[in-house]
Amino acid sequence: MTALRFSGPVLPDGEVADLYVVDGHVTHEPQPGAETAAEGWIVPGLVDAHCHIGLDDHGPVSDAEAEAQAVADRDGGALLIRDCGSALDTSWMHEREDLPRLIRAGRHVARTRRYIRGYAHEVEPEDLAARVAEEARRGDGWVKLVGDWIDRETGDLAPSFDAPSFAAAIAAAHEQGAKVTAHCFGHDVLAGLLDAGIDCIEHGTGLTPELVERMVAAGTALVPTVMQLDKFPEHARGGAARFPAYASTMTDLHVRRRDTLMGAFEAGVPLYAGSDGGGVARHGNLVGEVVALAALGLPAYDALGAASWRARAWLGWNGTLAEGAPADFVVTGADPLADLSTLFAPRAVVLRGRVVAGVR
Numbered sequence: 001m002t003a004l005r006f007s008g009p010v011l012p013d014g015e016v017a018d019l020y021v022v023d024g025h026v027t028h029e030p031q032p033g034a035e036t037a038a039e040g041w042i043v044p045g046l047v048d049a050h051c052h053i054g055l056d057d058h059g060p061v062s063d064a065e066a067e068a069q070a071v072a073d074r075d076g077g078a079l080l081i082r083d084c085g086s087a088l089d090t091s092w093m094h095e096r097e098d099l100p101r102l103i104r105a106g107r108h109v110a111r112t113r114r115y116i117r118g119y120a121h122e123v124e125p126e127d128l129a130a131r132v133a134e135e136a137r138r139g140d141g142w143v144k145l146v147g148d149w150i151d152r153e154t155g156d157l158a159p160s161f162d163a164p165s166f167a168a169a170i171a172a173a174h175e176q177g178a179k180v181t182a183h184c185f186g187h188d189v190l191a192g193l194l195d196a197g198i199d200c201i202e203h204g205t206g207l208t209p210e211l212v213e214r215m216v217a218a219g220t221a222l223v224p225t226v227m228q229l230d231k232f233p234e235h236a237r238g239g240a241a242r243f244p245a246y247a248s249t250m251t252d253l254h255v256r257r258r259d260t261l262m263g264a265f266e267a268g269v270p271l272y273a274g275s276d277g278g279g280v281a282r283h284g285n286l287v288g289e290v291v292a293l294a295a296l297g298l299p300a301y302d303a304l305g306a307a308s309w310r311a312r313a314w315l316g317w318n319g320t321l322a323e324g325a326p327a328d329f330v331v332t333g334a335d336p337l338a339d340l341s342t343l344f345a346p347r348a349v350v351l352r353g354r355v356v357a358g359v360r
């Protein structure tokens with residue numbers, strides 16, 4: 001196979017270099033006869049840390065539709081995806097070298113009749129730990145809990161399970177070697193999850209300074225899905241007639257979202273980018289989330305790192321393009337740290353050493 005050559009500033013350090021790709025890996029050793037594939041700013045493969053391949057707004061899709069979703073994510077630059085809950089078994093994607101690398105969390109685990117219909121395994125508290133252990137065995141090292149959702153009896157957000165049930169479930173996942181994350185819009189569910197040693201929080205709009213301090217001390221990650229939070233006013237309007245308390249809560253969480261999330265970032269909570277693609281959110285828009293993180297207040301370096309080198313390292317992959325690293329990266333025509341929007345139209349998207357997309 002002919003070696004490929006890419007040249008330009010290599011992030012995160014920005015040192016100008018020639019990268020050669022041989023047999024799907026990076027080498028810095030010059031390769032005679034290498035074909036120049038692209039020049040520009042070279043960004044370690046982008047990571048979507050909260051995505052739902054295999055879902056639409058009605059539940060699971062066909063394998064063909066899931067493949068189209070994965071291709072859209074790949075062509076948008078997402079080369080490593082932590083699938084944060086899907087009702088479709090997408091394990092077959094591991095055999096496809098043209099699709100993004102996939103870390104599956106299995107199916108959401110929720111309380112009976114307390115989540116989106118068709119999405120989750122719905123269980124009662126006494127069955128939660130066993131169901132989570134099963135999902136841990138089926139997945140790729142992660143399990144997704146629905147931490148809170150609207151409770152029709154109280155008319156507001158409420159924890160899906162009591163704290164002891166959550167703790168038993170998280171312990172069961174950890175015994176299987178899996179990490180646990182949870183959907184959390186509100187405040188009340190968070191303390192119990194942190195007490196139980198949860199590994200990551202999704203959304204996190206109910207965080208307080210005290211809870212943030214606990215996350216920093218424990219190294220608990222946060223994936224805020226900023227674009228998804230922009231839908232809170234819509235959720236509030238949709239529930240206002242039947243559930244005014246819920247509408248008020250969602251409105252308040254939306255108003256305070258910037259202060260809440262920037263407080264977490266500034267305190268040192270590890271924060272990563274997730275598009276929430278799937279369901280009502282479209283696939284292929286990870287870059288939109290990077291731009292949204294910057295609009296929230298993150299410096300461009302941190303917003304991009306949350307979807308590239310830092311996120312890769314968090315998920316157990318090489319965060320840099322050092323000698324021998326997998327050849328997964330994106331090449332842009334201008335400095336993305338000066339203008340993140342240049343990531344919307346990459347010159348080349350390189351996955352496993354192959355140029356799979358781009359506008360060269």
